[in-house]
Amino acid sequence: MHAALAQAAAVTAYAAWVIFVALHHEAWFDEMQAWLLARDNGLGMLVGHYARYEGTPALWHVILWGAVRAGLPFSGIWALSAACAIGGAAIVVRCAPFPLLLRLGLLAGYFYGYQFSVIARGYCLDLLLVPMAAALFSTRIERPLRYALVVGLLANVNVFSFLAAAVMGLELLARQIAARRIFQPPALAALALAGVCGLFALWTVWQPADNGFLAQAGPQNPLAAMLLFVANALFDRVTVWSAINQAGPEYGIAILLSVMLLGQIVRLAMTGRERALSLALLAAPILFAAMVYSEPWHAGVFFVLIVFVLWINWDNPVIDTDDAQARRILIGALVLLEVMQGAQTLHSGIEDIDGRYSAGKPAAQAIMAWRSGHPQGRIAAFGMQSFETQPWLGRNEFANYHGGMPTPQYVNWATSEPWHALPKPAEWNQLLTTRPDLVLAAQIWLPSAMKQDPQRAACRAGYDVAQVFAAGIIWRGVVIDNPLILFARATSGPCAKPDSRPAPSPA
DSSP states (O other): HHHHHHHHHHHHHHHHHHHHHHHHHOOOHHHHHHHHHHHOOOHHHHIIIIHHTSSSSSSHHHHHHHHTTTTTGGGGOOOOOHHHHHHHHHHHHOOSSOOOOHHHHHHHSHIIIIIIITTTTTTHHHHHHHHHHHHHHGGTTTSHHHHHHHHHHHTOOHHHHHHHHHHHHHHHHHHHHTTTOOSHHHHHHHHHHHHHHHHHHHHHHHOTTTTGGGGGGOOOOHHHHHHHHHHHHOOOOOOOTTTTOOOOOHHHHHHHHHHHHHHHHHHHHHHHTTHHHHHHHHHHHHHHHHHHOOOOOGGHHHEEEEEEHHHTTTOOOOOOOHHHHHHHHHHHHHHHHHHHHHHHHHHHHHHHHHHSSHHHHHHHHHHHHHHHHTTTTOEEEEGGGGGGGGGGGSSOTTTTTTGGOOOOOSOBBBBBBBOSSSOOOOOHHHTTTTSSSSEEEEEEGGGGHHHHHHHHHHHHEEEEEEEEEOOOEEEEEEEOOOOOOEEOOOOOTOOTTOOOOOOOOOO
């Protein structure tokens, strides 16, 4: 009874934290891009065409498509990620085989406590589906259908989840064969379901030759990428409350701690029957990150898979004193990880509450205020973060995007798209030669001189800085400045060019 009350209290406290922070969070580009794609496209076009340009299977987009048509506004997108996170947290607290304090500590971990719960992206589905798969794992041979359904859904979340689901699906096939159940109706139905879901995910994510986003990914050092991926999942730095990102000796110490913890997890897996599955689940995402592509937040999927591996191996027998000592070391390392990530969760939440994650909404309000007095004026956008305004605008207001047509409002990643969401600095000067009346620019994509002294550089080009909208995305408590700058064409004063005329006013 006391344990049940403690579990309920923990999940309630976790839910309160996630909801409170999410209510203060301003959705940024990746959140709004998926929402706009779902809002402005039919289901067939969304799943069969646009999802693959986002580099992901389409399950999250399908959920958003349904949510939009059910009436959920963009301002409420956080409810979807929060619901997934809270559901997954309840499964962890109720069903995981770890000691209660370790279970509660997982909820404070960075990916459960902030990155995948507050920020509304498809990765929130991993927080729900992976614990579901772990909870169903022990009965997957006798009752394979529900496990296969979860694995099939997991395949449609993201590329890293797809790899994990492929491993789980193959293991399910092997177990059904070994148990001589392969031709029984439940096994056939389960394997067919998992296979169809996996093939569907592969079809939706198969990359087109003209995907301009992935073309931006440059070569990487495989060993460095592998170590960074593991560190981003576990220990990314020692001074966890620092506002400075990974650097210097403490980064090396963090990598060492991460590799040592991963080694203890592998040792645990090697003592049980699920060693092949466990090693494959750990190796597949690491190799993909090293050889193909990854971003820091992808390591969160690896973190959740580590929880799965720990879950299915936790009851492995402790045979001798070496095993007992290894188990104590593992528990101590996990406690340290949860404490350090918990500090980063708290820091990130405080920064999100106090600061502004995205400048999209105030920038959109400024644009509409200007538009009301200049209905014929030309407004241009520069850099993908400028599109964080689009959910807050009634239509596309940018003249340099599809000629100012009302739609689309989402970014088109095809290489044939003339507007570049990830522009080269030289494209800034090219844009200014068209003399738009107003330019909303993401500072990160501006030329160096413009970043260092925006007003002076803008003045030389015949523009004034009308307004700066401060914002900063957050990674493990570190705020990374990501402001938007609104430039207005100068029509008088020292910055005005001879050809500058006021934007047309209402008749």
